[in-house]
Amino acid sequence: MKLxxxxxxxxxxxxxxxxxxKLDDLVPDTRISFDNxxxxxxxxxxxxxxxxxxxxxxxxxxxxxxDVMSDDITSLxxxxxxxxxxxxxxxxxxxxxxxxxxxxxxxxxxxRYEQEHAGDSTIRGAAGxxxxxRAYAYNWLSxxxxxxxxVYGNEDPRQRATRNTLAxxxxxxxxxxxxxxxxxxxxxxxxxxxxQAAQLLLARLYLNTGRNEEALTLANTVxxxxxxxxxxxxxxxxxxGVNSPEALYKLxxxxxxxxxxxxxxNWLGPGAAxxxxxxxxxxxxxxxxxxxSYESTDIRRPFFTKVKGAGITEQVYFLTKFPQESVNxxxxxxxxxxxxxxxxxxxxxxTVDVTAYNQLRSxxxxxxxxxxxxxxxxxxxxxxxxxxxxxxxxxxQRWQDMERFGKREAWIKSYGVPSSHALLPLPSREFSxxxxxxxxxxxxx
Numbered sequence: 001m002k003l004x005x006x007x008x009x010x011x012x013x014x015x016x017x018x019x020x021x022k023l024d025d026l027v028p029d030t031r032i033s034f035d036n037x038x039x040x041x042x043x044x045x046x047x048x049x050x051x052x053x054x055x056x057x058x059x060x061x062x063x064x065x066x067d068v069m070s071d072d073i074t075s076l077x078x079x080x081x082x083x084x085x086x087x088x089x090x091x092x093x094x095x096x097x098x099x100x101x102x103x104x105x106x107x108x109x110x111x112r113y114e115q116e117h118a119g120d121s122t123i124r125g126a127a128g129x130x131x132x133x134r135a136y137a138y139n140w141l142s143x144x145x146x147x148x149x150x151v152y153g154n155e156d157p158r159q160r161a162t163r164n165t166l167a168x169x170x171x172x173x174x175x176x177x178x179x180x181x182x183x184x185x186x187x188x189x190x191x192x193x194x195x196q197a198a199q200l201l202l203a204r205l206y207l208n209t210g211r212n213e214e215a216l217t218l219a220n221t222v223x224x225x226x227x228x229x230x231x232x233x234x235x236x237x238x239x240x241g242v243n244s245p246e247a248l249y250k251l252x253x254x255x256x257x258x259x260x261x262x263x264x265x266n267w268l269g270p271g272a273a274x275x276x277x278x279x280x281x282x283x284x285x286x287x288x289x290x291x292x293s294y295e296s297t298d299i300r301r302p303f304f305t306k307v308k309g310a311g312i313t314e315q316v317y318f319l320t321k322f323p324q325e326s327v328n329x330x331x332x333x334x335x336x337x338x339x340x341x342x343x344x345x346x347x348x349x350x351t352v353d354v355t356a357y358n359q360l361r362s363x364x365x366x367x368x369x370x371x372x373x374x375x376x377x378x379x380x381x382x383x384x385x386x387x388x389x390x391x392x393x394x395x396x397q398r399w400q401d402m403e404r405f406g407k408r409e410a411w412i413k414s415y416g417v418p419s420s421h422a423l424l425p426l427p428s429r430e431f432s433x434x435x436x437x438x439x440x441x442x443x444x445x
Contacts, residue, residue, distance in 0.1 A: 037113045042126035045110055049133050050251050052102035055095055057253040059330050060263045062095045064284075066144070066399035071411060072290065072389065073268075076283040076311045083415045088425040088443055096144050097427050100137035101151070107134045108153030114183075128183030129193030135176035136201060136332065142169045143400060146423045146440060160436040170209060177202035187227040190247035196222045197249035200333045203341050208400050216345035222248075222338040223356070230336065230363035234299045238322050240329035249332040256326055263328025268394055270318040273307040279324050282310030290389050291317045297365045300390060319394045331395050336360055340391065344384045347377040357384065360391070381405070418442045 032045065055061070068075045068082055075082045080090065107130035114127035141148045149161035150172055164172075180198035187194035203218035222228070229245040236242045240252045256262065261279040269280020286304065294301035303321035308314065322329075342356035357380075358368040374380040385405045389398065399422075402408035409419045418441075425443035439445050 034109045034112065037109060039117075039120060039122045039126075042110055042113065042123055045106060046126050046129050046133070049103045049106040049110075049130070051254065052106055053099050053133070053137065054251055054253060054330070055099050057256055057262070057328070058095070059251065059253070060266055060328065062092050062099075063264065063330055063396055064267050064394065065092060065096065066396060067394060068284065070398040070402055071407070072287055072393050072398045074285055074287070074316075076309070077267075077281060078284075083417070084412045084421045085415065085417045086421075086424055088428040088439070088445060090427075093424060093427040094429060096424070097141070097430065100140050103137045104134055104151060105153065107131075107137075108151070112153060124183045125185055125193070128180045128185075128195075128198070131176045131180040131183065132193045132198050132201070135173045135180065135198075138169050138173045138176070139201070139205065142166055142173070144424050145426060149437075160434045162436050163438060170205065173205060174202065177205065186225065187248065189243050190250045191243075191252050193249065194227075196225050196227055196335075197333055200248060200335075200338055200341075204333065204337065207341050207345060208404060210348075212345040212348045215341055216349075219338045219341040219345065219356075222335070223342065228335040230339075230360065232299060232363065232365075234364070235303065235321065235323070237334060238329060238331065240325055240327040246335045247331065248335050251330045251332060253328045258326075260324040260326050263325065264322035264330070264394065265320075265324050268319045268322065269324075270305055270307050270320075271310060273310065274305050274318070280318065282307075282318070284318075285309055285316040286319050286393060288317055290393055293386060294390060295366050298390075299365050322394065334392075334395075336363075336391055340384060340388055344381065344388075347380045347384060350377050352377050352380045354380075357387065361387070364391075 032041065037045065051057075053059070064073070065078070065081050067073045068078050069084050080086050081092075086093065110127060110130035111134065114123055114130065117123060138148070138150070147163045147166040147169055150164045150169060151161060155161065177198050180193065181195055181202070184193050184195045184198055187196045199218045200222050203215045203222070206212070206215035206218065228248060231237070231244055231246050233244065237244045237247045240250075253263070263279075265279035267280070268284055269278060269282075271278055271280040271282040273282050274280075291301075291304050300321075303319065304317045305320050306315050306317050309316045339356040339360040343353070346353045346356075352371045352374050354369045354371055354373075361368050369383070374383070385401065388401055392398070399408070402411060403422065408422055412419050412421050420441040423440045425440055426437060428445060430437055431439070431445045
């Protein structure tokens, strides 16, 4: 297989046309530009866009930073992230900001190709995933930084991009998710974009922005699609080589058979304290309140191990649901989220309806509830929040959950920093590239 090199349109934001990035990792003898795109090579370009987002097998280096900022994970490895006081010079910011734009640069070519070949039915899947990836890339950027520049690939390289508002970015995300829904096929494999993945990610956006009726409609559409199912094999969801009926959309790295100690186990694993050849540094552990909240029969409970942390004397809980593999996998959205979105959106409309909540709890071998177990919708929301922590710990969801459930501001202030630190600073390097950018409040350039 040949290495494809695609031209970035800007460097991070500038997207200078002369820059390039890897799409595949063998012989570097082929280049692809917009003029060389065809219906046959679009899927390979989409794969390149995914590898760009993962920084060529290194997504684990920045996937979990927001979980460290939250109340789910305690970290000795990343004290400034733990304390919600990240410096604009922190190297991790570079990847969080740059890699989504590398993905956007690539999929913008595919989107332009689709717009110029709108009648070609053979490109619908690849084009739909291009819109899905662009929406998710902006989703990622806005979750971390707020309003960011929107780029489409047709900008004058002599101009410098300015930041769009958060509302404008979300509007673009919504349009892209909606377009993806119209183009993508139904779910068949979690490594390929699907209609249901786009619907669920749009439902998540609606939930996070208070559009509960729309979130509920889309979540129920995913649940009733008949394309997925809840499974009793919880661990299979996170294995790169297993097409679990719950793993709705995930990013798989390319094979790196020399080791199985990278990926999320590298961050979250207990390391040598748990045994020989166990990944992790033993310095990033899970809030014990989450682990203790699982019922004894819950199939999620075994995916923790309690050992002494590397940098402390106490025993703490480490998350082990992400398996040690030579091909690492990162969940983007899972079928179970549809059930919890449906339950939460209904509760936020003032109604207690445990139907969707119980469907998930039953599949996890946990006790089910009655509507009458909750005094009101607010009481039900407390349980839903706890269930989301049990279900999605370590999956890059808690920071937005804390905002939605009214926990984030107080949490940030408890570290003696302003609540504006809910957003990260833009990396300092971006201001030397583009002096027209503005920094987020309460950070220096």
